[in-house]
Amino acid sequence: METDRLAANRERQRALYGTPLAERVHRMTRALGVTQGTVAATLGMSPAMLSQLVGAKRVKIGDPAVLARLLLLDGRCAAGPVAPEEVPALLEEVRTASPEWPALRARPVGASRDPAVAPVGVPVRRHPATRPDPRRDPGLLAAEALRRVAGPTQLVAAAAALAATFPELAALLRRAAATR
Incomplete structure:
Protein backbone atom coordinates (compact mmCIF):
# COMPACT_ATOMS: atom_id res chain seq x y z
CA MET A 1 0.00 0.00 0.00
CA GLU A 100 11.73 36.04 -11.10
CA TRP A 101 11.14 33.26 -13.62
CA PRO A 102 13.56 34.61 -16.24
CA ALA A 103 16.24 33.63 -13.70
CA LEU A 104 15.64 30.06 -14.78
CA ARG A 105 17.65 30.53 -17.94
CA ALA A 106 21.10 29.14 -17.40
CA ARG A 107 24.02 31.52 -17.38
CA PRO A 108 27.58 31.18 -16.16
CA VAL A 109 28.31 31.60 -12.47
CA GLY A 110 29.49 35.12 -11.76
CA ALA A 111 28.06 36.57 -14.97
CA SER A 112 27.39 40.28 -14.73
CA ARG A 113 24.12 41.49 -13.24
CA ASP A 114 24.61 44.99 -14.64
CA PRO A 115 21.65 45.75 -16.95
CA ALA A 116 23.98 47.30 -19.49
CA VAL A 117 26.12 44.15 -19.61
CA ALA A 118 23.77 41.28 -18.73
CA PRO A 119 22.82 39.03 -21.65
CA VAL A 120 19.23 38.76 -22.79
CA GLY A 121 17.19 36.57 -20.46
CA VAL A 122 19.46 37.12 -17.46
CA PRO A 123 17.52 38.49 -14.50
CA VAL A 124 18.33 41.98 -13.41
CA ARG A 125 16.85 43.29 -10.19
CA ARG A 126 14.66 46.24 -11.02
CA HIS A 127 13.27 48.92 -8.82
CA PRO A 128 9.53 48.29 -8.35
CA ALA A 129 8.73 51.54 -10.17
CA THR A 130 10.21 50.22 -13.43
CA ARG A 131 7.42 47.80 -14.32
CA PRO A 132 7.16 46.93 -18.01
CA ASP A 133 4.47 48.64 -20.02
CA PRO A 134 2.00 45.92 -21.12
CA ARG A 135 1.34 47.80 -24.37
CA ARG A 136 5.02 47.39 -25.30
CA ASP A 137 5.49 43.88 -23.90
CA PRO A 138 3.31 41.26 -25.62
CA GLY A 139 4.81 38.62 -23.32
CA LEU A 140 3.35 40.44 -20.33
CA LEU A 141 -0.09 40.49 -21.96
CA ALA A 142 0.18 36.77 -22.71
CA ALA A 143 1.32 36.05 -19.14
CA GLU A 144 -1.67 37.93 -17.75
CA ALA A 145 -4.02 35.94 -19.99
CA LEU A 146 -2.44 32.64 -18.94
CA ARG A 147 -2.81 33.52 -15.24
CA ARG A 148 -6.55 33.97 -15.80
CA VAL A 149 -6.94 30.34 -16.88
CA ALA A 150 -4.39 28.45 -14.77
CA GLY A 151 -2.68 28.64 -11.41
CA PRO A 152 1.10 28.83 -10.85
CA THR A 153 1.49 25.07 -10.30
CA GLN A 154 -0.30 24.25 -13.55
CA LEU A 155 1.73 26.83 -15.43
CA VAL A 156 5.02 25.44 -14.07
CA ALA A 157 3.96 21.90 -14.96
CA ALA A 158 3.07 22.99 -18.48
CA ALA A 159 6.42 24.76 -18.78
CA ALA A 160 8.25 21.61 -17.70
CA ALA A 161 6.35 19.57 -20.28
CA LEU A 162 7.17 22.03 -23.10
CA ALA A 163 10.72 23.03 -22.10
CA ALA A 164 12.63 20.61 -24.32
CA THR A 165 10.59 21.18 -27.46
CA PHE A 166 9.34 24.75 -27.09
CA PRO A 167 11.69 26.64 -24.73
CA GLU A 168 10.25 30.06 -25.57
CA LEU A 169 6.73 28.96 -24.67
CA ALA A 170 8.05 27.33 -21.51
CA ALA A 171 9.71 30.62 -20.53
CA LEU A 172 6.43 32.46 -21.09
CA LEU A 173 4.58 29.95 -18.91
CA ARG A 174 7.17 30.36 -16.15
CA ARG A 175 6.85 34.12 -16.42
CA ALA A 176 3.10 33.83 -16.06
CA ALA A 177 3.49 31.60 -13.02
CA ALA A 178 5.77 34.07 -11.29
CA THR A 179 4.20 37.40 -12.22
CA ARG A 180 1.63 38.82 -9.85
Whole structure:
Protein backbone atom coordinates (compact mmCIF):
# COMPACT_ATOMS: atom_id res chain seq x y z
CA MET A 1 0.00 0.00 0.00
CA GLU A 2 2.69 2.48 1.03
CA THR A 3 4.79 1.53 -2.00
CA ASP A 4 1.83 2.19 -4.29
CA ARG A 5 1.23 5.59 -2.69
CA LEU A 6 4.89 6.58 -3.10
CA ALA A 7 4.89 5.43 -6.73
CA ALA A 8 1.73 7.45 -7.36
CA ASN A 9 3.33 10.49 -5.71
CA ARG A 10 6.42 10.14 -7.93
CA GLU A 11 4.16 10.06 -10.98
CA ARG A 12 2.37 13.20 -9.76
CA GLN A 13 5.78 14.88 -9.35
CA ARG A 14 6.68 13.79 -12.88
CA ALA A 15 3.45 15.35 -14.16
CA LEU A 16 4.08 18.58 -12.25
CA TYR A 17 7.82 19.00 -12.64
CA GLY A 18 8.78 16.84 -15.62
CA THR A 19 10.69 14.36 -13.45
CA PRO A 20 10.44 13.07 -9.88
CA LEU A 21 12.13 15.45 -7.46
CA ALA A 22 14.44 12.68 -6.22
CA GLU A 23 16.07 12.54 -9.66
CA ARG A 24 16.60 16.31 -9.74
CA VAL A 25 17.96 16.53 -6.21
CA HIS A 26 20.29 13.54 -6.63
CA ARG A 27 21.59 15.01 -9.90
CA MET A 28 22.34 18.29 -8.10
CA THR A 29 24.05 16.70 -5.09
CA ARG A 30 26.25 14.58 -7.38
CA ALA A 31 27.10 17.43 -9.74
CA LEU A 32 27.95 19.86 -6.95
CA GLY A 33 29.40 17.42 -4.43
CA VAL A 34 27.14 18.72 -1.66
CA THR A 35 24.67 17.18 0.75
CA GLN A 36 20.91 17.22 0.46
CA GLY A 37 20.90 19.51 3.52
CA THR A 38 23.05 22.02 1.64
CA VAL A 39 20.65 21.91 -1.29
CA ALA A 40 17.71 22.47 1.10
CA ALA A 41 19.39 25.50 2.68
CA THR A 42 20.20 26.90 -0.77
CA LEU A 43 16.58 26.52 -1.90
CA GLY A 44 15.19 28.05 1.29
CA MET A 45 13.44 25.01 2.75
CA SER A 46 14.06 22.72 5.68
CA PRO A 47 16.10 19.55 5.16
CA ALA A 48 13.12 17.56 6.49
CA MET A 49 10.78 19.01 3.86
CA LEU A 50 13.25 18.31 1.06
CA SER A 51 13.67 14.77 2.36
CA GLN A 52 9.90 14.25 2.27
CA LEU A 53 9.76 15.55 -1.30
CA VAL A 54 12.68 13.38 -2.39
CA GLY A 55 11.12 10.35 -0.70
CA ALA A 56 7.77 11.14 -2.40
CA LYS A 57 6.01 11.42 0.95
CA ARG A 58 5.02 14.87 -0.25
CA VAL A 59 4.31 15.82 -3.84
CA LYS A 60 4.38 19.60 -4.29
CA ILE A 61 6.67 22.47 -3.49
CA GLY A 62 4.28 25.05 -2.10
CA ASP A 63 6.49 28.14 -2.30
CA PRO A 64 6.97 29.47 -5.86
CA ALA A 65 10.28 31.11 -4.88
CA VAL A 66 11.64 27.76 -3.65
CA LEU A 67 10.51 26.10 -6.87
CA ALA A 68 12.17 28.85 -8.91
CA ARG A 69 15.44 28.35 -7.04
CA LEU A 70 15.20 24.56 -7.47
CA LEU A 71 14.72 24.90 -11.22
CA LEU A 72 17.49 27.48 -11.43
CA LEU A 73 19.98 25.27 -9.58
CA ASP A 74 18.93 22.17 -11.53
CA GLY A 75 19.26 24.04 -14.81
CA ARG A 76 22.76 25.17 -13.91
CA CYS A 77 23.75 21.62 -12.98
CA ALA A 78 22.26 20.23 -16.20
CA ALA A 79 24.14 22.85 -18.27
CA GLY A 80 27.43 21.11 -17.61
CA PRO A 81 29.99 20.43 -14.95
CA VAL A 82 30.49 22.99 -12.22
CA ALA A 83 34.09 23.40 -11.11
CA PRO A 84 34.49 22.71 -7.37
CA GLU A 85 35.81 26.22 -6.77
CA GLU A 86 32.65 27.69 -8.38
CA VAL A 87 30.20 25.70 -6.24
CA PRO A 88 30.08 28.12 -3.26
CA ALA A 89 29.43 31.10 -5.56
CA LEU A 90 26.73 29.21 -7.43
CA LEU A 91 25.00 28.14 -4.21
CA GLU A 92 25.09 31.70 -2.87
CA GLU A 93 23.80 33.10 -6.15
CA VAL A 94 20.87 30.67 -6.18
CA ARG A 95 20.17 31.17 -2.46
CA THR A 96 19.86 34.94 -2.94
CA ALA A 97 18.21 34.82 -6.39
CA SER A 98 15.15 36.91 -6.96
CA PRO A 99 12.25 34.56 -7.64
CA GLU A 100 11.73 36.04 -11.10
CA TRP A 101 11.14 33.26 -13.62
CA PRO A 102 13.56 34.61 -16.24
CA ALA A 103 16.24 33.63 -13.70
CA LEU A 104 15.64 30.06 -14.78
CA ARG A 105 17.65 30.53 -17.94
CA ALA A 106 21.10 29.14 -17.40
CA ARG A 107 24.02 31.52 -17.38
CA PRO A 108 27.58 31.18 -16.16
CA VAL A 109 28.31 31.60 -12.47
CA GLY A 110 29.49 35.12 -11.76
CA ALA A 111 28.06 36.57 -14.97
CA SER A 112 27.39 40.28 -14.73
CA ARG A 113 24.12 41.49 -13.24
CA ASP A 114 24.61 44.99 -14.64
CA PRO A 115 21.65 45.75 -16.95
CA ALA A 116 23.98 47.30 -19.49
CA VAL A 117 26.12 44.15 -19.61
CA ALA A 118 23.77 41.28 -18.73
CA PRO A 119 22.82 39.03 -21.65
CA VAL A 120 19.23 38.76 -22.79
CA GLY A 121 17.19 36.57 -20.46
CA VAL A 122 19.46 37.12 -17.46
CA PRO A 123 17.52 38.49 -14.50
CA VAL A 124 18.33 41.98 -13.41
CA ARG A 125 16.85 43.29 -10.19
CA ARG A 126 14.66 46.24 -11.02
CA HIS A 127 13.27 48.92 -8.82
CA PRO A 128 9.53 48.29 -8.35
CA ALA A 129 8.73 51.54 -10.17
CA THR A 130 10.21 50.22 -13.43
CA ARG A 131 7.42 47.80 -14.32
CA PRO A 132 7.16 46.93 -18.01
CA ASP A 133 4.47 48.64 -20.02
CA PRO A 134 2.00 45.92 -21.12
CA ARG A 135 1.34 47.80 -24.37
CA ARG A 136 5.02 47.39 -25.30
CA ASP A 137 5.49 43.88 -23.90
CA PRO A 138 3.31 41.26 -25.62
CA GLY A 139 4.81 38.62 -23.32
CA LEU A 140 3.35 40.44 -20.33
CA LEU A 141 -0.09 40.49 -21.96
CA ALA A 142 0.18 36.77 -22.71
CA ALA A 143 1.32 36.05 -19.14
CA GLU A 144 -1.67 37.93 -17.75
CA ALA A 145 -4.02 35.94 -19.99
CA LEU A 146 -2.44 32.64 -18.94
CA ARG A 147 -2.81 33.52 -15.24
CA ARG A 148 -6.55 33.97 -15.80
CA VAL A 149 -6.94 30.34 -16.88
CA ALA A 150 -4.39 28.45 -14.77
CA GLY A 151 -2.68 28.64 -11.41
CA PRO A 152 1.10 28.83 -10.85
CA THR A 153 1.49 25.07 -10.30
CA GLN A 154 -0.30 24.25 -13.55
CA LEU A 155 1.73 26.83 -15.43
CA VAL A 156 5.02 25.44 -14.07
CA ALA A 157 3.96 21.90 -14.96
CA ALA A 158 3.07 22.99 -18.48
CA ALA A 159 6.42 24.76 -18.78
CA ALA A 160 8.25 21.61 -17.70
CA ALA A 161 6.35 19.57 -20.28
CA LEU A 162 7.17 22.03 -23.10
CA ALA A 163 10.72 23.03 -22.10
CA ALA A 164 12.63 20.61 -24.32
CA THR A 165 10.59 21.18 -27.46
CA PHE A 166 9.34 24.75 -27.09
CA PRO A 167 11.69 26.64 -24.73
CA GLU A 168 10.25 30.06 -25.57
CA LEU A 169 6.73 28.96 -24.67
CA ALA A 170 8.05 27.33 -21.51
CA ALA A 171 9.71 30.62 -20.53
CA LEU A 172 6.43 32.46 -21.09
CA LEU A 173 4.58 29.95 -18.91
CA ARG A 174 7.17 30.36 -16.15
CA ARG A 175 6.85 34.12 -16.42
CA ALA A 176 3.10 33.83 -16.06
CA ALA A 177 3.49 31.60 -13.02
CA ALA A 178 5.77 34.07 -11.29
CA THR A 179 4.20 37.40 -12.22
CA ARG A 180 1.63 38.82 -9.85
